Amino acid sequence: MKTKHLFLIILLLGVSKIAAQTYYYNETKTFSENGYTYQCDKASYWIVTLYNKANQYTYSHYERKDGNPIGNIEDLLPLIEDDNWTRQKCISIVNNAFSSAEKQRVKGAKVDVSMTVDTSTGKVIEVDFGLYYNTPEATIPVSTYRNLELALKNQIWFTLTDNGKKLKFIQRGWMHEIE
Secondary structure, eight states: OOHHHHHHHHHHHHHHHHOOOOOOOOSEEEETTTTTEEEEOOOOTTTEEETTTTTTSSOOOOOBTTTTOSSGGGGGOOOOOOOOOOOHHHHHHHHHSSHHHHHHHTTTTTEEEEEEETTTTTTTEEEEEEEEEGGGGGOOOOOHHHHHHHHHHOOOOOBBOHHHBSSSSSEEEEEEEEO
């Protein structure tokens, strides 16, 4: 009998912990906080895109500055010069964007980080995030993603190739596992 009661108590504690999770991005909605507005677009296949409402290129496709279409894949390669610091710096910025409590709660979760690069300056001008709406990374508040966006914009830049300079924008991104 004691075993059944113990099992029931453990089960109830587990259910209450699961129920206590707040998923911020389980529907398409707009978040307005402290002078910025973020949009969460939920796709039909459980994935959401979270981005600053001021973004212009979140759903855009590559195009040339002169308006001519991209002819072939060679027009797109390479776009950015190889360097020895950008990737590691990006990873460091993302890892440091989350508080200790957030890291503990979402360790191992993955978020798609996508940066839009200005082809005149090489600077990051937009950032958006892709995630599943019902997983741990969806419990992170918009303010954390906003701080991450600002850190990437302020600390990351790229050296563009001649091909890269011909485009209106370049997008760089990766699937990041939160440590």
